[in-house]
Amino acid sequence: xxxxxxxxDFLDNCFIPPPNASVLDDVLKKLQNKRVLIARSKHSARTTxxxxxxxxxxxxxxxxxxxxxxxxxxxxxxxxxxxxxxxTRSLSSVDKLWAKLETLATDIRQCMEKAGxxxxxxxxxxxxxxxxxxxxxxxxxxxDDSFEGGDKRTGEGSNSVSSLGFDGLTVPVALSLDEVNTVxxxxxxxxxxxxxxxGDISRNFIYGISIEDDRVSLWYSTRNTTVKATSFSYVKxxxxxxxxxxxxxxxxxxxxxxxxxxxxxxxGSYLYELDRIAAKAxxxxxxxxxxxxxxxxxxxxxxxxxxxxxxxxNSRIWKAVEVMSKSNLKPxxxxxxxxxxxxxxxxxxxxEFDLQYRLFQDIDNLKQSDWESLPxxxxxxxxxxxxxxxxxxxxxxxxxxxxxxxxxxxxxxxxSTKSLSPEQxxxxxxxPGVAHTLAGNLQQHCRTTTRPHPLTDGSVPNFSLxxxxxxxxxxPDTCKRVSDLPTLGDAMDVLNQxxxxxxxxxxxxxxxxxxxxxxxxxxxxxxxxxAKLSDLEYAKKVPSNVQRSPEPKTGTPYFMxxxxxxxxxxxxxxxxxxxLTFVVxxxxxxxxxxxxxxxxxxxxxxxxxxxxxxxxWIITSRxxxxxxxxxxxxxxxxxxxxxxxxxxxxxxxxxxxxxxHDSVKPIASALEKLQFRLFQDYFRNTPxxxxxxxxxxxxxxxxLIFFHTIKAFRESWASLHLQRPAPPIEAPHILSQSxxxxxxxxxxxxxxxxPRLSKRKSLHEVADTSMARLPLEGSDEGQxxxxxxxxxxxxxxx
Numbered sequence: 001x002x003x004x005x006x007x008x009d010f011l012d013n014c015f016i017p018p019p020n021a022s023v024l025d026d027v028l029k030k031l032q033n034k035r036v037l038i039a040r041s042k043h044s045a046r047t048t049x050x051x052x053x054x055x056x057x058x059x060x061x062x063x064x065x066x067x068x069x070x071x072x073x074x075x076x077x078x079x080x081x082x083x084x085x086x087x088t089r090s091l092s093s094v095d096k097l098w099a100k101l102e103t104l105a106t107d108i109r110q111c112m113e114k115a116g117x118x119x120x121x122x123x124x125x126x127x128x129x130x131x132x133x134x135x136x137x138x139x140x141x142x143x144d145d146s147f148e149g150g151d152k153r154t155g156e157g158s159n160s161v162s163s164l165g166f167d168g169l170t171v172p173v174a175l176s177l178d179e180v181n182t183v184x185x186x187x188x189x190x191x192x193x194x195x196x197x198x199g200d201i202s203r204n205f206i207y208g209i210s211i212e213d214d215r216v217s218l219w220y221s222t223r224n225t226t227v228k229a230t231s232f233s234y235v236k237x238x239x240x241x242x243x244x245x246x247x248x249x250x251x252x253x254x255x256x257x258x259x260x261x262x263x264x265x266x267x268g269s270y271l272y273e274l275d276r277i278a279a280k281a282x283x284x285x286x287x288x289x290x291x292x293x294x295x296x297x298x299x300x301x302x303x304x305x306x307x308x309x310x311x312x313x314n315s316r317i318w319k320a321v322e323v324m325s326k327s328n329l330k331p332x333x334x335x336x337x338x339x340x341x342x343x344x345x346x347x348x349x350x351x352e353f354d355l356q357y358r359l360f361q362d363i364d365n366l367k368q369s370d371w372e373s374l375p376x377x378x379x380x381x382x383x384x385x386x387x388x389x390x391x392x393x394x395x396x397x398x399x400x401x402x403x404x405x406x407x408x409x410x411x412x413x414x415x416s417t418k419s420l421s422p423e424q425x426x427x428x429x430x431x432p433g434v435a436h437t438l439a440g441n442l443q444q445h446c447r448t449t450t451r452p453h454p455l456t457d458g459s460v461p462n463f464s465l466x467x468x469x470x471x472x473x474x475x476p477d478t479c480k481r482v483s484d485l486p487t488l489g490d491a492m493d494v495l496n497q498x499x500x501x502x503x504x505x506x507x508x509x510x511x512x513x514x515x516x517x518x519x520x521x522x523x524x525x526x527x528x529x530x531a532k533l534s535d536l537e538y539a540k541k542v543p544s545n546v547q548r549s550p551e552p553k554t555g556t557p558y559f560m561x562x563x564x565x566x567x568x569x570x571x572x573x574x575x576x577x578x579x580l581t582f583v584v585x586x587x588x589x590x591x592x593x594x595x596x597x598x599x600x601x602x603x604x605x606x607x608x609x610x611x612x613x614x615x616x617w618i619i620t621s622r623x624x625x626x627x628x629x630x631x632x633x634x635x636x637x638x639x640x641x642x643x644x645x646x647x648x649x650x651x652x653x654x655x656x657x658x659x660x661h662d663s664v665k666p667i668a669s670a671l672e673k674l675q676f677r678l679f680q681d682y683f684r685n686t687p688x689x690x691x692x693x694x695x696x697x698x699x700x701x702x703x704l705i706f707f708h709t710i711k712a713f714r715e716s717w718a719s720l721h722l723q724r725p726a727p728p729i730e731a732p733h734i735l736s737q738s739x740x741x742x743x744x745x746x747x748x749x750x751x752x753x754x755p756r757l758s759k760r761k762s763l764h765e766v767a768d769t770s771m772a773r774l775p776l777e778g779s780d781e782g783q784x785x786x787x788x789x790x791x792x793x794x795x796x797x798x
Contacts, residue, residue, distance in 0.1 A: 489718030
């Protein structure tokens with residue numbers, strides 16, 4: 001996404017903080033003594049005065065808030081606009097302008113050194129002229145790269161800039177001698193920043209500079225958003241250009257966007273550093289507690305060298321091996337490959353690591369309570385085998401075996417990225433009456449980006465740049481997706497176990513919010529497959545009141561509950577009674593209450609429905625029956641369609657049921673009973689009724705009844721081999737270019753229209769950005785069905 005910000009707001013919130021004011025003044029004085037800064041000529045003074053009065057036809061309206069008072073000095077060699085005739089319009093003139101810029105950078109570095117300001121060796125990197133990247137690439141220019149479908153060796157990447165600075169520290173610069181080619185020049189800088197980010201994952205963000213004629217624009221790009229500052233003139237405000245260069249040349253690696261806990265190695269792999277989590281005092285031996293009282297001790301970090309890239313996107317999943325230290329890359333004795341997850345979360349959001357801890361804490365508290373009397377368990381008889389199995393999981397910590405756990409010894413959460421409020425940023429492409437510089441009409445050659453005037457009707461979308469932080473986690477175990485298990489019997493056993501994990505979450509008041517093929521995993525222990533419910537990234541506690549504002553919707557589209565997909569209740573909210581307002585001539589006057597209707601909130605119903613869709617998908621699309629797989633395409637859609645709703649309301653359609661594999665028909669029959677009860681409960685429970693756990697008691701028992709029922713026919717279906725799906729027949733825009741799967745697309749979405757930015761685009765808005773998967777093993781990684789793809793931030797008003 002491409003956003004715009006005023007230069008002042010950009011410098012204050014997005015850019016590197018300036019050095020001490022006295023040091024910056026000293027640099028300016030030394031540049032003046034060196035005759036780099038010189039007095040303005042009369043012609044230059046008249047020109048800047050005219051520009052300040054707006055006497056120009058060149059649409060110079062952006063950045064005027066920093067140009068009302070021209071700086072009293074000018075830069076030697078930059079006292080005039082490039083288009084005023086002192087440079088001919090030829091390639092050699094671009095080279096001359098670039099040479100002047102490099103000379104200026106050298107002079108500034110020398111004056112910084114004399115002023116006692118250490119410089120970092122950063123180099124400006126010229127972005128050569130190239131074919132335009134195209135209008136469609138601009139708005140999402142900073143989004144993640146797409147990779148899915150097997151391991152990718154580390155060390156692959158590209159960079160379009162023409163030079164590298166000391167230690168790889170670079171800032172791309174794109175030049176144009178006039179403002180006629182503004183759009184193309186800015187496309188080049190966006191492309192260069194994107195390729196630099198993709199070529200080196202140790203970058204958290206990157207800065208860029210574009211210059212058209214005398215107009216200088218600053219850029220800030222993360223992996224999903226690019227912010228461009230309104231331009232300023234280096235003729236009028238050379239002090240701003242000097243301030244920019246001094247900040248860039250004195251900043252450390254962190255301030256320039258490099259992650260301190262990732263090192264790019266010479267062979268193209270990466271070294272990740274994770275912080276050791278200190279053990280709690282209660283878990284320490286007495287001798288260790290005495291040592292801890294002696295004083296703080298720096299715990300050694302864990303270091304992992306990447307070996308394979310499993311999946312890329314907003315999150316990256318790596319295979320990695322633990323090494324001795326940062327300076328000794330030799331693998332530790334008996335070290336084996338583990339899974340390392342590198343992901344981004346909102347600064348104000350809990351990480352998966354935190355959510356796992358909170359969930360387990362709530363389940364531990366549940367164990368100490370009279371949990372057997374919970375209303376949500378009322379319809380599961382206490383003398384049933386299923387209830388006894390639940391007791392077994394809660395008897396000790398064995399319930400934790402049902403979840404894919406992070407290595408609790410290590411963790412890393414980085415510094416937050418920059419943020420801009422809605423008052424400091426806008427998007428002309430989505431603002432009525434304001435042209436988008438890059439994605440607008442290229443024939444008009446609009447030279448600048450003007451800040452839109454506030455609209456009184458509230459029609460301007462509410463954009464912002466939300467602060468985020470980077471987190472690393474390690475998974476000790478590698479797993480298989482449930483649909484990748486050898487047989488249907490294995491898959492159903494794992495799904496049965498996974499439901500107990502889900503039921504424990506329900507009892508603790510939590511919902512998972514993304515039950516899918518990629519999140520129900522399994523690991524083999526002593527010849528048996530053990531379920532691992534994974535990805536708690538969007539798990540949350542069920543709200544205690546009826547929500548009146550929309551929340552982001554989460555899930556993998558093909559397994560997402562219909563109400564969540566459509567943001568509409570199957571049962572409409574209960575009508576509100578009229579409210580007394582005033583009395584006129586002794587008569588009571590009423591008017592309908594204006595309170596907004598309740599919004600769909602993820603509840604236990606929706607997790608169970610996702611489990612229903614997952615089972616239906618496996619028995620239609622993974623058992624090697626081409627007929628049922630093709631027929632089920634009308635059911636598994638990325639958007640809420642009548643066909644999908646009709647399945648939830650009336651069961652498996654005849655066109656699909658008649659094509660099912662004979663062995664799975666008993667499963668389909670039992671599944672329809674689950675579907676029938678689920679729809680009935682949807683229909684009879686209003687939003688207010690859904691706050692009462694007792695109303696979930698019937699549906700929470702039904703999946704257990706389903707798994708018990710199908711046991712009677714196990715001999716007919718248990719040995720049925722699960723098979724990899726055929727090449728896709730769906731529209732290509734819903735699949736990544738490297739995907740070879742049919743069925744549910746490899747996209748997880750999170751959208752919404754609440755008061756803040758939504759976190760994911762809807763499926764039709766995302767085409768080539770992949771969401772990282774959880775740890776998988778085997779030669780078919782990334783090919784085992786619908787995996788999730790990258791999360792992309794979109795404004796709620798878009």
